[in-house]
Structures are given as structure tokens and as C-alpha cells.
Amino acid sequence: MNSLSRIDGVLHIEQVALPEIARTFGTPCYVYSRATLTAALQAYKEALANNNALVCYAVKANSNLAILSLFSRLGAGFDIVSRGELARVLAAGGDPGKVVFSGVGKSAAELREALSLGILCFNVESEAELDRLEQIAGGRRKPAPIALRVNPDVDPRTHPYISTGLRSNKFGIPIDRARAIYRRAAASPQLAVRGIACHIGSQLLDPEPAAEAAAKVLALVDELASDGIELSHIDLGGGMGIRYLDEQAPSASAYLAPLLAAMAGRRERLLLEPGRSLVGNAGLLLTRVEYLKPGVEKNFAIVDAAMNDLMRPALYDAYHDILPVEAAAHAALPYEIVGPVCESGDFLGHARTLAIAGGDLLAILSAGAYGMTMSSNYNSRPRAAEVLVDGTAMHLVRRRESIADLYAAESSVP
Numbered sequence: 437m438n439s440l441s442r443i444d445g446v447l448h449i450e451q452v453a454l455p456e457i458a459r460t461f462g463t464p465c466y467v468y469s470r471a472t473l474t475a476a477l478q479a480y481k482e483a484l485a486n487n488n489a490l491v492c493y494a495v496k497a498n499s500n501l502a503i504l505s506l507f508s509r510l511g512a513g514f515d516i517v518s519r520g521e522l523a524r525v526l527a528a529g530g531d532p533g534k535v536v537f538s539g540v541g542k543s544a545a546e547l548r549e550a551l552s553l554g555i556l557c558f559n560v561e562s563e564a565e566l567d568r569l570e571q572i573a574g575g576r577r578k579p580a581p582i583a584l585r586v587n588p589d590v591d592p593r594t595h596p597y598i599s600t601g602l603r604s605n606k607f608g609i610p611i612d613r614a615r616a617i618y619r620r621a622a623a624s625p626q627l628a629v630r631g632i633a634c635h636i637g638s639q640l641l642d643p644e645p646a647a648e649a650a651a652k653v654l655a656l657v658d659e660l661a662s663d664g665i666e667l668s669h670i671d672l673g674g675g676m677g678i679r680y681l682d683e684q685a686p687s688a689s690a691y692l693a694p695l696l697a698a699m700a701g702r703r704e705r706l707l708l709e710p711g712r713s714l715v716g717n718a719g720l721l722l723t724r725v726e727y728l729k730p731g732v733e734k735n736f737a738i739v740d741a742a743m744n745d746l747m748r749p750a751l752y753d754a755y756h757d758i759l760p761v762e763a764a765a766h767a768a769l770p771y772e773i774v775g776p777v778c779e780s781g782d783f784l785g786h787a788r789t790l791a792i793a794g795g796d797l798l799a800i801l802s803a804g805a806y807g808m809t810m811s812s813n814y815n816s817r818p819r820a821a822e823v824l825v826d827g828t829a830m831h832l833v834r835r836r837e838s839i840a841d842l843y844a845a846e847s848s849v850p
């Protein structure tokens with residue numbers, strides 16, 4: 437995370453000391469850097485300069501309104517997967533005309549609402565969804581703008597839970613069936629064929645699989661043109677990976693170079709749906725050590741954040757770097773960093789050698805993507821606060837949930 441630095445031994449995000457954030461807002465607390473968020477989007481914009489392209493930020497990575505409004509003001513569009521995400525985009529001032537709607541299970545209500553709002557495109561994932569959308573668009577003045585999300589059957593070489601472009605995955609329409617479905621869609625007065633979409637997986641460190649998928653997509657686009665079906669855009673999805681530990685994560689320009697080369701000379705607009713690479717390294721989870729518990733086989737550092745706050749380690753065995761916020765003169769020991777939740781899978785890091793004591797603050801890095809958005813209230817734990825740092829300023833962009841929030845939507849048996 438490039439907005440992190442140590443000043444007199446104390447970890448700062450931009451110009452704000454993390455202990456100051458803990459004092460003001462408590463822990464656990466997600467902390468984001470506005471400068472890093474801006475730089476990440478800027479890197480895409482620079483890599484895409486001189487290209488007819490639109491970055492549609494994948495809202496699922498981090499849907500806080502502050503981040504959506506920042507990206508919206510910087511000109512981004514959005515990739516959404518639910519009504520909830522659509523509502524967030526609108527609440528943040530996002531333009532529905534720059535929204536693409538992905539997802540395998542869009543409900544009729546979701547299709548209706550997005551259609552009324554005039555979104556840029558529905559990324560349709562099945563024939564059944566196309567039928568439903570056609571029916572809903574019937575009787576309206578405007579046809580529904582569609583792209584087919586094709587499944588190119590390319591191995592993205594990432595964690596199996598976040599691979600989406602293999603034939604065995606639930607996502608997309610098998611690429612060899614898409615041409616016939618496009619012909620059908622093009623013949624429907626209720627549907628306006630606008631584009632094609634493809635997303636093969638997440639945390640991709642090598643652009644090669646994405647380039648392979650792009651080649652398959654472009655071959656299909658050319659076949660469609662020979663059928664008289666001209667597309668206005670080509671959506672190559674998200675997926676660019678970031679550095680969590682020692683990964684050689686590509687820069688946006690390196691990752692996009694083969695995709696831009698494939699698009700060179702084409703008239704269609706390029707759409708991208710990056711999530712993690714725009715927010716992942718702009719956020720950390722700030723937590724406090726509740727207890728140190730020396731064990732027979734392992735030493736445990738029990739912290740006040742848990743799997744309900746950051747699920748990635750428990751779910752994917754994902755690695756997040758963990759740093760002490762203040763350098764201290766304690767003995768450095770290997771610790772299991774675990775939370776208070778009653779599950780043995782509730783860990784945030786294994787065997788981390790740290791010089792810490794009870795009461796110390798820890799920063800769990802690279803937690804800006806798929807952190808807060810995947811959090812839950814498991815064990816009736818209120819969700820963490822979120823703070824956006826901007827230079828020397830800190831803004832509370834989501835208050836910590838209260839205990840009353842936990843059951844505000846519930847009622848007792850009458």
C-alpha cells in the first residue's frame with residue numbers, strides 16, 4: 437500500500453496516524469486512502485488514454501458511497517450485480533447511463549428497475565434471462581440494451597472459488613452457442629444488441645488468460661459482423677490482480693497492453709470492470725490485540741477483528757500482510773492472528789512473527805477489496821466503521837453498527 441508510511445515508528449495512512457483513527461473511531465475499523473483510490477483509477481485512465489474506453493468499477497469489491505461518489509466524479513461507470521448496488525450507485529450520484537448489470541440471477545424486479553433507469557447495458561448470462569428481459573421490455577418504448585456474457589472456457593489460473601470463465605463454471609453463455617442467441621436477440625424488437633461481455637476470474641497476475649479470452653471474444657464479434665450484427669462495445673471484464681504478499685502484480689498499463697493491442701484499429705468501445713485493482717490496496721483493517729495467549733503448540737494473538745469483518749482468510753485461505761502499528765520492544769514471536777468468533781476457521785493470519793503486546797494495534801493490509809462488502813454480523817458482531825483519509829483529514833464514511841442495529845429488523849413472537 438503506497439499511502440502507508442512510518443513516521444517516528446508509527447504507521448500513517450497519508451498524513452494521519454493510525455492510533456489517532458483508533459482513538460477517534462474505535463476498532464475494528466476499515467481505513468481507506470483517497471489518494472490511493474484516485475491513483476488506482478488514474479492508472480487505468482492513463483493506460484486507456486487515446487482509446488475509446490470506459491472503466492465500469494465493479495461495485496461488489498467495495499460499495500461504500502464515499503468510494504462510489506469519488507469514482508463517479510472521476511468519470512467512472514459501474515458494474516453492478518443487484519438492485520442494492522444500483523441503488524448505491526444512484527445514491528452516490530453515479531450515472532445510470534454508465535452502468536452495466538452483470539450476474540447470473542437477475543430478478544424480474546431488478547430487470548424492470550434497471551430498464552426504467554436507462555442503464556447502459558444488461559450483461560445477459562443465459563437464454564432464460566434473455567427471454568425474461570425481452571418480455572419485460574415488451575410494451576415499453578425503448579428496447580432493452582443487451583450484451584451476452586460469454587464463457588470462453590479459458591483457465592484464468594487463480595483460486596478455484598474466483599474462477600469464472602471455465603466451461604464448468606455457472607457464469608456466462610458457452611461461447612460456441614452465443615452466435616445463435618445473438619441472431620435471435622437481433623431479430624427481437626424488444627432487444628437492442630449493444631455489446632459482448634466476458635469476465636474469466638479474479639486476482640489474475642498474468643494478462644495472458646485475459647488476452648486469450650479476448651482473442652476468442654473478438655473472433656466471435658467478427659463472425660457476428662458477418663451476420664450483420666454490429667456491436668458498439670466489447671466488455672472484457674475485471675480481474676487484474678494486486679500484491680498481497682510478494683506477488684508480481686502487473687501495472688494497469690502492463691495488464692491492459694495485450695488487450696489494447698487486440699483492440700487496436702477496432703471501432704467498438706472497450707469496457708472494463710475492475711474491482712480489486714481499484715480498491716484492494718487502498719484499504720486496511722485496523723484492529724486491536726485483546727489478548728495474547730501463549731499456547732503449547734502455537735501462540736495466539738486474539739484481536740478484535742474477526743472472520744465476520746474480513747472473510748477472505750477463512751474462505752480462501754487468503755494472505756493479508758499484518759503490521760504492528762507502533763514499533764515496540766517486545767519479544768518477536770510467531771502468532772496465529774485470530775478473532776473472537778467461535779470457529780477454528782476464524783483466523784486473519786497464520787504464524788506471523790510480530791513483536792506485540794495486549795492492547796497493541798495491528799494493520800491488516802490490502803483489505804480495501806472484498807473486505808467490508810463480504811462482512812457479516814456472525815456471532816452478533818456489529819459491522820466495523822469505515823474511515824476515508826484524505827491528506828490530514830479523516831472522514832467517517834460509515835458509522836460502526838450499534839448493538840440495536842443488530843436486531844432492528846426483527847421482532848419477537850407476538
Ligand code: LLP
Nearest residue numbers: 494538635638639674675709710711712806
Ligand atoms: N466483473 C464481474 C462480472 C465479476 O464477477 C467480478 C468479480 C468483477 C468484474 C471484478 O473482478 P476484480 O477486478 O475485482 O477481480 N470475493 C473474492 C473475489 C470475487 C470476485 C467476483 N467477481 C475475493 O475476495 O477474492
